[in-house]
Amino acid sequence: MSTRRRSPTSLFGPDLLETLRLQRAGVVYALILLALALEIITKARGQAGFLTPINVTNVLDQSSLVGFMAVFMTVVLISGNFDLSVASTAALGGSVCVKLIGPWGFYPALLAALLAGIACGVTNGLLVQKLGINAFIVTLGTLTAIRGLVLVITDSRSVQSSSETLFSFEAGRWQLPGWAAISVGVLLVTAGAARLLAGRRTPGAPPLDRLTCALLVFGAAVGLLGLLNDDYLNLTRPTWYMLAAAAVVILALNFTVPGRRLFAVGGNAEAARLSGIRVDLYRIVAFTLMGLAASFVGVIYAGKFGGMNPDALTGTELTVITAAILGGTSLFGGAGAVSKSLVGALILYGLNNGFNVLNVGSTYQYLIQGVIIVAAAAIYTSAGRKRRYGWRRRRTDPVVEPAVEDEEEQVEEGARITA
Amino acid sequence: MAVAPLVSRDAPLFRLRGVTKTFPNGTVALRGVDVDIYPGEVHGLLGANGAGKSTLIKILSGALERDGGTIELHDVRIDWRTPKEAKGVATVYQHTPLVPTLTVLENVFLGREGRALVDRGRQRQELESLFERLGWRTDPDTLVSDLPLGQHKMIAVLQALARDAELVILDEPTAALAEEARALVLETARRLAQTGIAVIYISHLLDEIVAITDRVTVLRDGRVTLQARTSEIDHDALVQAIAGERLLAVESAAAHATRVAPKVALSVEGLRSPSGIENIDFVVHEGEVLGLAGLLGSGRSETLHAIFGADRAASGLVRVDGQVVGRSPSAAVRAGLALVPEDRARQSLVGGWEIWKNMTLPDLPRLSRWRFFPSPALEQARARRAFHDMAIRAPSANAPVSALSGGNAQKVVFAKWAYGDAKVFLLDEPTVGVDVGTKADILALVQSLAREGRAAVFVSSEFEELLAACDRILVLRRGRIVAERLAAETDEHELIRLAGGLG
Numbered sequence: 074m075s076t077r078r079r080s081p082t083s084l085f086g087p088d089l090l091e092t093l094r095l096q097r098a099g100v101v102y103a104l105i106l107l108a109l110a111l112e113i114i115t116k117a118r119g120q121a122g123f124l125t126p127i128n129v130t131n132v133l134d135q136s137s138l139v140g141f142m143a144v145f146m147t148v149v150l151i152s153g154n155f156d157l158s159v160a161s162t163a164a165l166g167g168s169v170c171v172k173l174i175g176p177w178g179f180y181p182a183l184l185a186a187l188l189a190g191i192a193c194g195v196t197n198g199l200l201v202q203k204l205g206i207n208a209f210i211v212t213l214g215t216l217t218a219i220r221g222l223v224l225v226i227t228d229s230r231s232v233q234s235s236s237e238t239l240f241s242f243e244a245g246r247w248q249l250p251g252w253a254a255i256s257v258g259v260l261l262v263t264a265g266a267a268r269l270l271a272g273r274r275t276p277g278a279p280p281l282d283r284l285t286c287a288l289l290v291f292g293a294a295v296g297l298l299g300l301l302n303d304d305y306l307n308l309t310r311p312t313w314y315m316l317a318a319a320a321v322v323i324l325a326l327n328f329t330v331p332g333r334r335l336f337a338v339g340g341n342a343e344a345a346r347l348s349g350i351r352v353d354l355y356r357i358v359a360f361t362l363m364g365l366a367a368s369f370v371g372v373i374y375a376g377k378f379g380g381m382n383p384d385a386l387t388g389t390e391l392t393v394i395t396a397a398i399l400g401g402t403s404l405f406g407g408a409g410a411v412s413k414s415l416v417g418a419l420i421l422y423g424l425n426n427g428f429n430v431l432n433v434g435s436t437y438q439y440l441i442q443g444v445i446i447v448a449a450a451a452i453y454t455s456a457g458r459k460r461r462y463g464w465r466r467r468r469t470d471p472v473v474e475p476a477v478e479d480e481e482e483q484v485e486e487g488a489r490i491t492a
Numbered sequence: 493m494a495v496a497p498l499v500s501r502d503a504p505l506f507r508l509r510g511v512t513k514t515f516p517n518g519t520v521a522l523r524g525v526d527v528d529i530y531p532g533e534v535h536g537l538l539g540a541n542g543a544g545k546s547t548l549i550k551i552l553s554g555a556l557e558r559d560g561g562t563i564e565l566h567d568v569r570i571d572w573r574t575p576k577e578a579k580g581v582a583t584v585y586q587h588t589p590l591v592p593t594l595t596v597l598e599n600v601f602l603g604r605e606g607r608a609l610v611d612r613g614r615q616r617q618e619l620e621s622l623f624e625r626l627g628w629r630t631d632p633d634t635l636v637s638d639l640p641l642g643q644h645k646m647i648a649v650l651q652a653l654a655r656d657a658e659l660v661i662l663d664e665p666t667a668a669l670a671e672e673a674r675a676l677v678l679e680t681a682r683r684l685a686q687t688g689i690a691v692i693y694i695s696h697l698l699d700e701i702v703a704i705t706d707r708v709t710v711l712r713d714g715r716v717t718l719q720a721r722t723s724e725i726d727h728d729a730l731v732q733a734i735a736g737e738r739l740l741a742v743e744s745a746a747a748h749a750t751r752v753a754p755k756v757a758l759s760v761e762g763l764r765s766p767s768g769i770e771n772i773d774f775v776v777h778e779g780e781v782l783g784l785a786g787l788l789g790s791g792r793s794e795t796l797h798a799i800f801g802a803d804r805a806a807s808g809l810v811r812v813d814g815q816v817v818g819r820s821p822s823a824a825v826r827a828g829l830a831l832v833p834e835d836r837a838r839q840s841l842v843g844g845w846e847i848w849k850n851m852t853l854p855d856l857p858r859l860s861r862w863r864f865f866p867s868p869a870l871e872q873a874r875a876r877r878a879f880h881d882m883a884i885r886a887p888s889a890n891a892p893v894s895a896l897s898g899g900n901a902q903k904v905v906f907a908k909w910a911y912g913d914a915k916v917f918l919l920d921e922p923t924v925g926v927d928v929g930t931k932a933d934i935l936a937l938v939q940s941l942a943r944e945g946r947a948a949v950f951v952s953s954e955f956e957e958l959l960a961a962c963d964r965i966l967v968l969r970r971g972r973i974v975a976e977r978l979a980a981e982t983d984e985h986e987l988i989r990l991a992g993g994l995g
Contacts, residue, residue, distance in 0.1 A: 330856050330864055337853055340842035347802060347839055348854040348908065349825025407844060 099452050100400050100416045103445075107420060111427040123430060126304035130246075130312070136415075136422035137311035138163075138370050139389065143396040143414040144319045145359075145366040148326070150397055152359040153339035153406025154201060157212040159367040160389040161219035162193040166368025167375035167385065168226045171234045179238035186368045193219055194364020198357030216390065224383050233380035243376030247313055251303035258296020265289035284327075311373050315415070318366065323411045335359070339406030395442075396421055399449050420445070503567060504528040505658060505690045506552065510561035513547050513714075521547035523714040524561065529659060534681050534691045536705035536722065538698075540734055540954075543711040545694055549661050552692075554578030582652030583661040586788075588644040592637035599636050600650045622653050627683055628676065642673020649680055660684055661692040666700060667789035671970070678704050696787040696953075698730060698992030710734055727994050731985045752963055753778040756814070757947035758829075758916040760799055763808030767794040769971040772808070776916065776947040781938060783962030783979065784951045785987050791971035792951040793834055796918040799949075800824045800831045812916060825854060830914035832905050834921045836898070840905045843894035847886055848875035850893045850904055855912035878907035883933065899930025906937055917941060917948040923957060935961045955987040967991050 111123035121128070142159050149156045166186040173182035193215065200211045265288030298305050308316075326332040337345040338355045346352045375381045399417030402409030421442065428438050506529040513522040521544045529535055539545045550556040551563070554572035563570050565580075572578045590599050600622070601615050616632060623629035628646055630639065636647060645665055652660045662681060666674040681704055685691050695701055701708060702722060710718040710733040718725075718733035755778045763772040769791040776782045786792035798806035801820045810817045810824075817827040824831075833839035841850050852871045857863040859870040875889045882903040886896055893904055902922060909917065919938065923931045938948055938961050952958050958965055959979050967975040967990040975990045 328865055330860055330866060333849070333853075333856060333866055337842050337845075340844060341838075343839050344842055345853075346821050347800070347831050347833055349822045350853075351820075351822050407842065 098413075100413050100420065100449065103399075103449070104416050104420050104423065107423055107427070111423070111430070115430055118431075120430065123427060126302060126307070128426065128430070129305060130308055132419065132422050132426045133312045134309040135426065136418040137309065137315040138374060139392050139396055139421070140415050140418040141311070141315045141318055141370050141373075142363075142367055142389075142393045143400075143418050144315070144322050144411050145363045146393050146397045147400070147402050147409045147411045147414045148322060148335070149359045149363050150402045150404065151326070151339045151406060151409045152335055152356045153342060154208040154356055154359065155212060155394075155404070156197060156360065156363050157209070157390050157394075158193060158197060158215040158219055159363060159393055160386040161216050161223065162190050162364050162367035163371035163374065163389070164223045164381065164383070164385050164387075165193065165219050165226070166190045166371030167381040168223050168232060168371070168383070169368075170239070170372045171232045171375050171381045172226060174234050174236045174239060179236055179242070183242075183372055186372050187365055190364040190366070190368025190371070191361055192364070193367070194361035195357065197364070198360035201360070202353040202356050220384075220387075227381065227383045229383055231380055231382045234375065235379065239372075239376045240379065241376075243310060243373050246307050246309050248303070249299070249306040249308070251299040251306070254295050254299025254303060254306055258292045258294070258299060261288050261292025262296065263292075265292060311377075314369075314373065319411050319415055326411065331355070336407055339403075339408070341407070392418075392421060395446060399446065401449075401453055505531045505565065507564040507567070508552075508561065509563075511548070511551065511558050511563065512560040513544075513551065513556065513558055521714055522551075522558075525711070525714070525716055527709050527716065527719070529690045529692065531658065531690050532685050532688050533706040534685045534693050534704055536701040536708035537692055537694045537711070538696075538701060538708060538730070538734055539711035543734075544714040545711055547714075548711065549583060549663065549692065549694070552578070552659070553581045553583045553661065580656065580658040581661065582655060582657035582659070583663060584645060584648040584652065584665060586664045586667055588648045590636045590644055590647055593635065595633050595635055596630055596639070596647060596650075597632040599647055600654050602651070618654070619650070622650050625653065625683075625687055626650065626680060628680065640673070642669050642676065645669070645673070645677050646680065649684070653684075657689065659690045659692065661694070663694045664696065664788060665693075666695065666697065667787075669789075696992060698727070698989070698994045700993075702727075702994070727989065728985075731988050731994075735984045735988055752780040753945065757812065758799075758949070759809075759811045759814075761809040761811075763795065763798050763806065763810070765794060765798045765803050765806035767791070767798070767803055767805065769794050769798060769806075772798075772971075772973060774966055774973065774976075776949055778915075778947055779942050779945050780964065781942050781948045781950055781962045783958035783965035784949060784968055785953075785955055785958050785965050785991055786951070786968030787953060787991050789970075790968040790991065792953075792968050793920050794971070795968065796831065796920050796949065796951060800829055800918055802831070825914075828913055828915035829918060830854070830909035830912070830916070831918045832902075832909070832920060832922050834924060836901050836905055836925075837894070840908070841893045841901060844892055846890045847884075847893050847896070847904055848872060848889045851875050851878055851907045854908050858912065874911060875907075878903075878911070881910075882907060882937065897930075898925035899933070902926055902930070902934060903937070906934070910937075910941065915946055917946060919948055919950045921952055922950070923952070923954070931957075955984045955991075958987070959984060969993060 108124060115121070115123045123129075142163070146156060146159065166189055169189045170179075170182045170186035173185050177185070197208075197212055197215055200206055200215075201208045265285050268285040268288065326335065334345065334350050335355055337348070337350060338352050342352050371381075371386070374385060378385075396418035397409065397414040398404070399420055400410060400413030400415070402414060424442060424445070425438065506527070508525060508527045508529075511522055511525045512520075514520045525544070525548060527535075527548075537545055537548070547556060551558050554575040554577050557571075557573055570577075591602065594602070597612070597615060597619055600619055601610075619632050620629075626646070626649065630643060630646070636644065639647070649660065662677075665677045665681075669677065678700060681691050681693055685706070693701070693705055702725075705722045707721050708718070708725065708730070709716055710730065712734065718729065756775045757778045757780070759775040761773050764770050768789075772795055774782070784792050784795060794803065797803040798808065799810050801810075801818065801824045804819070806819070812827045812829060815827060817824055817829065821831075837843060842853070848871055852859050852866075852874055855874075856866055859874060860866045872889070878884065879886075879889060884896075884900050884903045884907075886900060893901060896904065902925075906922075917938075922934055922938070926934060935957065938950065941948060950958060950962055959982070962979045965977050965979055965982065965987065966973050967977070967987060969991055977986070977990075
């Protein structure tokens, strides 16, 4: 066999361009286009503009609850499952917290709510993984059952709480001081630059990989915001919760052993299992985290409205899943990015906000949202196809037709009765 | 080599003369085959993998066109281009394509042409008469999914009868069946022949062939090497005709002996599973390559999966270095077992992932800081090493593994385990779908693992390959170990006899 020795540098090509492809980063471009379009239209109409600090932070606040759940929905989707019960679980968390806050006080009630969410997640996980029922069916069932539980707990009436702690858990803003933002930005850019230089020195390392790129861009953005206008960093509490959760999950998915394994579990469960990964455990944990996150969102929701309606958040599960799909998360597992799911949520709520600002009303809103979802799916699908063909064309190695065994061949061909 | 028909007054149903077939990629599958198929006979078709059996039956059933030679049906020359034209030829493959959610009745008459309206009453009557012809019956209204697997074959045979087939080709019909179902299928083949239908019976199991066929044709490298009445065949001649006189490049016995250490690496006791293995016991020593020779359906893959804990229903005691291994793949991996499964794409590789990510999957903690944060530098170094050591050919280590050819993909699978702690490699048909050149690379890879003092269990249906790669060979048949041989003291003929049940 003739072996072309390749120089080490070419073994790992740069993947910067790959990162910026339409198929991979399309949702980010879409958000930028949407924001610019709304900004131009509002400015042209003599309004304050879409991109004012107060409006931007409002959009962030509006998308924070869905965004928080979308972070964990992405984890469930990556693991190769699906969870429709999140909105019911959130309502359960909120109701449990509000009901128990009187007798127990806020923090024990919060704990109880989170435990209820964990219980929902574990139940989903066990039913799906141990009994082997399809996740769609299981969570469709628990969607209804958990909502039923909420009705039982609240006696089908809305429950109120006047707890100051519950209120302050959600309300108010927190300003990231400009100097802090600048320091964080400088730190990240420095780290990115250090990686860039280290990459230059190490033969074979890609000159500008995704991490370096992310550090530089994100660091520069935060630093500039701190320098130029730190009003953009005056965010509501739920927004900070969402950003914190996203940061932790992004780091865990991309830079830890369990994160890598989770992608393997979703990408090819059998291969993961035969590589020694405990597939069931990973998937159950994903459901559990989702349940925990949903109940936490329920508590924030209760704080926002000082109580809980028994039918609160109904239908939100679809918004959460839509955000993840807009972000390019695969429904078949193994692929997805938390950051892009957040961008997906921002697009949904940015549209929502734009309609309000422009006074268009909600008449066309759903129609346009639907079109956007299908368009996004179309872009991902067709870009994916092109990429595969492109790859084939670029391929330099000769394809060796595998010598197939008789028996294997027939299995593949599928059996056929000729008549 | 013309052979007189059993019943001399019959004209042959099919008469094949000088049939040739060359595939576009240059593979010559048939080099001039002469066969006569008579009505009312069970005609055994034998040959090693790649001998041309598949091609021949595909030509007979219209799925492939021949390049040269003639085929006559009832003395009329035929030139079929599609399976549709090959009316009267029904092939029952190993995996029976039935619609599990339909009843027996509906499946039997599925897709029969020329019936706009379904007349259930008439179909019922017809099915009853088919039952009678076959001497076997079942409830016509049972769902196929409720039938035991062994009976699916029978439904496929009924389908053939319902289409008035004159020739029924049974392709390895008993490979996946239990003893009882097997007897039923064998009896059915005889019965079909008695009703005047010609039956071509393909099997690797020589005892079956000897038991039920009237005549046999053996193919090797696209030529007929033996054609005779079954009653007149000597077993050795049969084996000789299948295997030929291929010479092997076997590592010298002395080299084997120095490599194998006395220390037991893996021991298996009383391994059994409902998947079809019974009481498997064996040990493998450090530095030893143990072959498991078995034909399709012998339980060879099942044995590996049971050892690895991937078969949850299996029971038995597996020890690595004397320590009992828990019954799950994760416990097996921790204990130092590594599985190279038969179906790479489905069981071993994450298709969309980069090559390097696939390589490091089982051994990720070691390539991580504090065993928790994967280190790109360590991972890439590992990939670079594997690319170099194994001569993997790919545009880049960042390329998706799904784009690799079979041989290179298999090397990636080996790389997953070769640099880790794995002490015992379980190799399930590691050269399937691998081109000839890479095959040698992979066999050399197995030898080099053994030289490092690791053990391997090597499953293959290509016995020549086992003889070349292994120190010792166990022969599996119907889920049991039926023989043990040192590779240096046996040959392909003996293995074929043992695995085929003529031992």
